[in-house]
Amino acid sequence: MFSLTQFPLQFDESALAPYMSVDTLNCHHGKHLATYIKNLNDLAANTKYADMPLDKIIIESATDENAKKIFNNAAQVFNHDFFFRCLTPNGGGAVPDEIANAFGGADKFRDEFKSAAAGVFGSGWAWVATDGNNLKIMTTANADTPMAHGMRAILALDVWEHAYYLDYQNRRADFIDAFLNHMVNWNFVIENLKYGK
Ligand code: MN
Numbered sequence: 400m401f402s403l404t405q406f407p408l409q410f411d412e413s414a415l416a417p418y419m420s421v422d423t424l425n426c427h428h429g430k431h432l433a434t435y436i437k438n439l440n441d442l443a444a445n446t447k448y449a450d451m452p453l454d455k456i457i458i459e460s461a462t463d464e465n466a467k468k469i470f471n472n473a474a475q476v477f478n479h480d481f482f483f484r485c486l487t488p489n490g491g492g493a494v495p496d497e498i499a500n501a502f503g504g505a506d507k508f509r510d511e512f513k514s515a516a517a518g519v520f521g522s523g524w525a526w527v528a529t530d531g532n533n534l535k536i537m538t539t540a541n542a543d544t545p546m547a548h549g550m551r552a553i554l555a556l557d558v559w560e561h562a563y564y565l566d567y568q569n570r571r572a573d574f575i576d577a578f579l580n581h582m583v584n585w586n587f588v589i590e591n592l593k594y595g596k
Pocket residue numbers: 427431479557559561562
């Protein structure tokens with residue numbers, strides 16, 4: 400039977416401070432993600448989704464009018480697990496050439512990504528994703544995810560208020576800067592690029 404368990408963090412809860420506090424990680428990873436996992440397990444039980452892997456649940460439920468709750472929780476499980484893998488202690492720094500070159504240079508990438516992430520109205524996500532040929536910066540609202548649009552995630556930033564409010568209050572732009580300057584796990588991003596653009 401379908402049953403996901405909590406995805407472990409790849410680092411200690413205190414390892415991203417002061418850019419992301421223990422309180423934020425405890426709440427965001429320990430409570431929000433855990434709740435999405437529990438909800439998905441409960442909702443998928445005894446449905447056709449119960450035997451599917453997570454990516455198949457997301458793609459199938461995205462077009463199923465009767466499975467909106469399953470989609471929202473499944474997509475949020477994927478989004479969060481992927482986002483937490485995009486974070487690392489002592490991260491950030493120089494934008495890798497593979498990303499910079501795709502966007503006309505490191506500064507242009509940073510500007511475009513920051514503008515996209517800052518421009519998400521309400522809750523959502525900023526991404527670098529690929530359609531198989533080209534890297535693109537995209538945003539999604541609420542739980543929505545690139546996979547539901549035929550895209551594959553390369554980099555994710557959660558810009559729901561729960562991702563930054565304890566540490567930055569309303570200063571989302573400061574959180575985006577801290578992500579790019581101190582937390583983003585470029586090694587993980589480069590690994591994702593190895594599957595092709
Ligand atoms: Mn979140």
